[in-house]
Amino acid sequence: MEKTDLKKLAKELNLSIATVSKALRDSWEIKAETKQRVRDLADKLNYQPNPYASSMRKRKSQTIAVVIPEIANNFFSVVLDGIQVIAEKKGFHVLTYLTHESYTNEIATIRHLQSGRVDGVLMSLCSDTADYQHLVRLKETGMPIVFFDRIAEIPDCPTVTTDDYESGYRATEHLLQNHCKTIAYLSLSQHTSINRKRQQGYIDALKNLPAKPGKNLAVHCGDENGGIMRAIKKLLSKKNRPEGIFASVEKLAIATYHVCNELKLKIPDDLKVISFSNLRTASLLSPSLSTITQPAFDIGREACELLFRKIEKKSNNYMSEHLVLKSSLIARGSTGPN
Amino acid sequence: MEKTDLKKLAKELNLSIATVSKALRDSWEIKAETKQRVRDLADKLNYQPNPYASSMRKRKSQTIAVVIPEIANNFFSVVLDGIQVIAEKKGFHVLTYLTHESYTNEIATIRHLQSGRVDGVLMSLCSDTADYQHLVRLKETGMPIVFFDRIAEIPDCPTVTTDDYESGYRATEHLLQNHCKTIAYLSLSQHTSINRKRQQGYIDALKNLPAKPGKNLAVHCGDENGGIMRAIKKLLSKKNRPEGIFASVEKLAIATYHVCNELKLKIPDDLKVISFSNLRTASLLSPSLSTITQPAFDIGREACELLFRKIEKKSNNYMSEHLVLKSSLIARGSTGPN
DNA sequence: TTTTTCATCGAAAACGTTTTCGAAAAGCAG
DNA sequence: CTGCTTTTCGAAAACGTTTTCGATGAAAAA
Incomplete structure (x- = not known):
């Protein structure tokens, strides 16, 4: 069966192309009976208007x-x-x-x-x-x-x-409340708008703490897998490694979990972790992952x-x-x- | 800046539309110098051919x-x-x-x-x-x-x-080898092609076992969340609940984990679970989830x-x-x- | 010189719609 | 029967490309 177009419908119905087109778009200028005839045949021949022709003409x-x-x-x-x-x-x-x-x-x-x-x-x-x-x-x-x-x-x-700034602040605050003395902030890149806001929330939360943990540990890991693992492993291998990790994206939290497994670090005993994440399995992880979840x-x-x-x-x-x-x-x- | 089309380029260059079109498609009938002139102006005016016109004419x-x-x-x-x-x-x-x-x-x-x-x-x-x-x-x-x-x-x-049949067979076999006496097979629907094959693998694996566990426990849970949880909870609340669960899709394994949490069932002690799944966090779950992973x-x-x-x-x-x-x-x- | 080839280009017809505008027919009032 | 509106339709122009085919002039061959 060949594709059917307006011309075919028109010829079959002894109508003009214009009339068929208008009938199908339910135009007021077309008699009800004609519209019905057109629709019937269009259905029968399974007519589907060509979207490209239509788009070109209507310019949308x-x-x-x-x-x-x-x-x-x-x-x-x-x-x-x-x-x-x-x-x-x-x-x-x-x-x-x-x-x-x-x-x-x-x-x-x-x-x-x-x-x-x-x-x-x-x-x-x-x-x-x-x-x-x-x-x-x-x-x-x-x-x-x-x-x-x-x-x-x-x-x-x-x-x-x-609310990235507020979320960054709250996440950091949460780690502080759970007695992390030093907190590292992990991100893919420092360029993104959200990173700037999340990181600023982190920085400001650190500032407001009475007993300042001092260090602003922001680590930009890059976006490819090898680099991420390496950066995190390096961070967690230092003798004065952070006690808390705030991951600005899920991928970094997952990587952190893997690195901890490798380094035999126990979460949350040796390291506490919170992350921006939409993982539906966050609650089923070992241990379950504290998250800031975006809608x-x-x-x-x-x-x-x-x-x-x-x-x-x-x-x-x-x-x-x-x-x-x-x-x-x-x-x-x-x-x-x- | 208005969008530039072939007509505009042609007028600007004192050429015909046809020539401009052919120049841009690097046709052999156009002089090299002309091609270059056309390309230069096209670049300068940031010409992008209208895909709908092009699609209509080329019919692809x-x-x-x-x-x-x-x-x-x-x-x-x-x-x-x-x-x-x-x-x-x-x-x-x-x-x-x-x-x-x-x-x-x-x-x-x-x-x-x-x-x-x-x-x-x-x-x-x-x-x-x-x-x-x-x-x-x-x-x-x-x-x-x-x-x-x-x-x-x-x-x-x-x-x-x-290889859904083989995978279904192997998954079931794996549960049997880990001493599950009764194994339930969970799926969304019995209609899908893959389900038929996976389930057949499951059935055949059960058959080949010398000490037959007998029961063919296939549960079709439907595809909406409430129904899934209910079906699984019902299954696991029975006194003679299965010892192993073979979930034909990830969603059902996740639901099983949640139901187990709710019913205080311990995996793998009280129930063993294996599932078709592409979860990247399967290894980080509590407990880590045995999977059949598709490429x-x-x-x-x-x-x-x-x-x-x-x-x-x-x-x-x-x-x-x-x-x-x-x-x-x-x-x-x-x-x-x- | 005349004829033939070659290189380069343009005119115009599509592709399948939508829409404007005018035409024909039919209805109605006078 | 004339003039007017209303209803219903069709002709034709667009939308921006691609492609066929013919035109033109110049170069090559005769």
């Missing part, structure tokens, strides 16, 4: 792009889930692009997105993106962009984040809804919105007193 | 669709990673659709895919899909489809799976490469290929003797 693609550093990561995959739910509800299609934490990949992807393939972009920066030129250019073409989690500080760009699904939902607000009324020049959702600190065994 | 979209039951799941997100890597290498774009384990969603999605929005489809069925009509119809339009993991038994459709990334890669072989030479009518990758059984604490 009914498609959005999601650009994220990685997908094999609970946080991002749950965010994506939230995005998909909203997009589907709006009848939009979702193209996903992975930068794999590579700045050059990010630039190439963003550059491609100028083509008009999508009507809007949802994005989280890769860890070493420090320059926003490519994003500014994309924005200047009129493309609606909403950043989430790892945001770019660009004027008039809506963002969805969590990933809601981040996706909200970011997507924000984007659609931009897409639907281009004319909104009221201030760009910055949504901040709350993370929750869940204390578990890895920071426990026992 | 450079896009593939991935249809999966869920994304917030380590297995599927890693598969997606593998797919994306290959697709990007080929210069293709990836549309993802989630069925959320809903058959009606699946039908609607597949129906939409008849529109020609994509050049090929990679798919894993949702758990209660028992009828393949919609897929057969899509295939009959000439759309290349490759199934992975949860496959549809359709003639001439390539598939990528793992998710490779499944994605291979499925995508198979799809591209179909897409590139439509004329391949040699037998459809069925790739079977090996899963690996990793024995850990949850089936341990201690």
